[in-house]
Amino acid sequence: MDDLKVKYLTQIANASDEAELEAVRLAAVGKKGEVALKMRELGKMTPEQRQVAGPALNALKDEINSALLAKKAALADAALDERLRSEWLDVTLPTRPRGVGSLHPISQASEELTAIFAELGFSVQEGPRVDTDWYNFDALNIPGHHPARAEMDTFYMHRAEGDDRPPHVLRTHTSPVQIRSMEKMGAPLRIICPGGVYRADYDQTHTPMFHQVEGLALDKNISMANLKWVLEEFVKAFFEVDDVELRFRASHFPFTEPSAEVDIRCSWEGGTLKIGEGDDWLEILGSGMVHPKVIAAGGIDPDVYQGFAFGIGIDRLAMLKYGIPDLRAFFESDLRWLRHYGFSCLDVPTLHGGLSR
Ligand code: PHE
Numbered sequence: 001m002d003d004l005k006v007k008y009l010t011q012i013a014n015a016s017d018e019a020e021l022e023a024v025r026l027a028a029v030g031k032k033g034e035v036a037l038k039m040r041e042l043g044k045m046t047p048e049q050r051q052v053a054g055p056a057l058n059a060l061k062d063e064i065n066s067a068l069l070a071k072k073a074a075l076a077d078a079a080l081d082e083r084l085r086s087e088w089l090d091v092t093l094p095t096r097p098r099g100v101g102s103l104h105p106i107s108q109a110s111e112e113l114t115a116i117f118a119e120l121g122f123s124v125q126e127g128p129r130v131d132t133d134w135y136n137f138d139a140l141n142i143p144g145h146h147p148a149r150a151e152m153d154t155f156y157m158h159r160a161e162g163d164d165r166p167p168h169v170l171r172t173h174t175s176p177v178q179i180r181s182m183e184k185m186g187a188p189l190r191i192i193c194p195g196g197v198y199r200a201d202y203d204q205t206h207t208p209m210f211h212q213v214e215g216l217a218l219d220k221n222i223s224m225a226n227l228k229w230v231l232e233e234f235v236k237a238f239f240e241v242d243d244v245e246l247r248f249r250a251s252h253f254p255f256t257e258p259s260a261e262v263d264i265r266c267s268w269e270g271g272t273l274k275i276g277e278g279d280d281w282l283e284i285l286g287s288g289m290v291h292p293k294v295i296a297a298g299g300i301d302p303d304v305y306q307g308f309a310f311g312i313g314i315d316r317l318a319m320l321k322y323g324i325p326d327l328r329a330f331f332e333s334d335l336r337w338l339r340h341y342g343f344s345c346l347d348v349p350t351l352h353g354g355l356s357r
Helices: 002-014 018-029 034-044 047-086 105-119 147-151 176-185 224-239 292-297 314-322 327-331 335-341
Strands: 189-198 209-219 246-253 256-267 280-290 306-313
Touching (some): 002 018, 002 034, 105 224, 105 314, 176 189, 224 246, 224 256, 224 314, 306 314, 314 327
Antiparallel strands (some): 209 306, 280 306
């Protein structure tokens, strides 16, 4: 019995995995194992022999069983240790580099045009998107009865019951910033104001919210020729080409006299929008010489100062430059669209470094 004990305890100690241990268990204390065979021999023994051998065999069986259990636990511990060693992760390592998002084409276009006008000496001004009807209309020579108010499809803000003052509006253009800038800065003046504007309109080239950049230059001897040069220089720089065909069309705005709308030659063939070719024209801006009444409304003497103003549709510029045919997609927040048309936020557009690279 001592031989059996030494033999199996050694085998158990040496077992290197669970399968080996199971084999030892079957050979030792399994139904047909050596200890079971010894138990069977008890029948042939005398009662005296049995009284000694029985308890001894049971003790041997118990000892082997508990050695098996202990070894099993030790093997499991070792396996866990091994897994912990091999599957170890350094959670303090930096994460994988991920994109930090992308710039919306309108943000990109705004940065680009700001860089261009900055080079031409224009500073950037801002104004509120909810404005009084005085700034949005009256000060711009659009009095209450004027049809231009209806043409603009204005969104009016709600006034409290019983409040008879004229309602605030969602600004229908960036032109109110002309007045605010004149009030704030006086003349001479050279500013642009990029920003969101609102009109109740919705189709392939119109959305209820869109973006304009207002421009205003006031001095003592500014003429329509200066306006034309600035716009041509701007369009060439923005589209990064030597020549772009522009069409100046006589037009009417209450706040400029004379006024011109400017279209750019483009083609819509096959659903893609291309600039500089084709037989179509896309209107991209309104402009003109600032009306004396508007200069006066801004607190400046129109007999001393004159100048030009323009309002360019930023979204239209972005559509043309990046070949995006439907304006509505700009505002649908579809991540796949943004990943496709978005720009790196780390590339700041400059005239010397390249605008849209
Ligand atoms: N505010 C005009 C518009 O939204 C554009 C414009 C601006 C025209 C400045 C002339 C001068 O249509």
